[in-house]
Amino acid sequence: MAITEVWVELHSEALGVRLVRADTIEQVWWDAKQPEHLTVAVSGGQEVRQDVRAGFPADDIEEDEAADLCTTLVERVAEAARHGGPRMVWMTRDETTKGVAWDRGPLIDRSAR
Numbered sequence: 001m002a003i004t005e006v007w008v009e010l011h012s013e014a015l016g017v018r019l020v021r022a023d024t025i026e027q028v029w030w031d032a033k034q035p036e037h038l039t040v041a042v043s044g045g046q047e048v049r050q051d052v053r054a055g056f057p058a059d060d061i062e063e064d065e066a067a068d069l070c071t072t073l074v075e076r077v078a079e080a081a082r083h084g085g086p087r088m089v090w091m092t093r094d095e096t097t098k099g100v101a102w103d104r105g106p107l108i109d110r111s112a113r
Contacts, residue, residue: 006080007107008073009090010040010050018048022077022089030066038069050091053100065099072102080104 006022020042027041030052037049052061052069061069073089080087086107094101 005086005107006077007086007088008040008077009088010048011091012037012049013051015049019088020048022081025077028070028073030061030063030070032063035061035066038066038073061099069100069102076102076104 007019008022008025010018010020012018020040024042024044025040026043028038029041030038036052038052040048040050042048052066076089080089087104088107089102089104091100092103093099
């Protein structure tokens with residue numbers, strides 16, 4: 001059985017966009033002392049930050065929502081891995097809640113989304 005390649009697109013206002021292979025992610029967390037970021041630890045000791053609002057205007061994030069974003073990132077990666085071909089996970093605006101959510105799909109040019 002072939003292993004599906006899954007990439008996670010992470011946005012940081014300060015550092016720009018970075019693609020991280022999902023199989024290198026070791027841990028994801030949110031720190032109330034730095035509430036504007038989710039921190040993603042990747043193999044090799046690096047930490048990558050994801051702006052919790054991904055550039056979308058929205059209210060401040062609450063602890064429960066931050067925990068949900070961490071959990072759903074892992075869930076979306078697992079869902080993406082079940083599909084064939086290269087896949088991608090990214091943060092997008094959730095129009096129903098006016099917040100953000102993780103989405104998944106084929107690895108394609110960002111402009112096509």
